[in-house]
Amino acid sequence: DIRRYFEEIKQEQWQKLDSKQVLSACDKYHDTLQALPKVVRLWNVYTYTDEEIKRIKVS
Numbered sequence: 001d002i003r004r005y006f007e008e009i010k011q012e013q014w015q016k017l018d019s020k021q022v023l024s025a026c027d028k029y030h031d032t033l034q035a036l037p038k039v040v041r042l043w044n045v046y047t048y049t050d051e052e053i054k055r056i057k058v059s
C-alpha cells in the first residue's frame with residue numbers, strides 16, 4: 001500500500017533511512033501510477049499520490 005509506505009518513511013529517523021531504497025520504491029510506485037488508464041489521472045487520489053511521490057523524491 002503506497003500510503004502506508006509513505007507514512008512509514010515519514011516516521012523513520014533520517015539517519016536510519018536508506019535513501020536509495022526510498023527512491024527505488026518511489027520509482028516503482030510512479031511506474032505503477034503511469035501504467036494506469038489515463039482517465040484516473042483526473043481523480044484526486046491519483047493527483048495526491050503523484051504529488052507525494054514527487055515531493056518525496058525531491059526531499
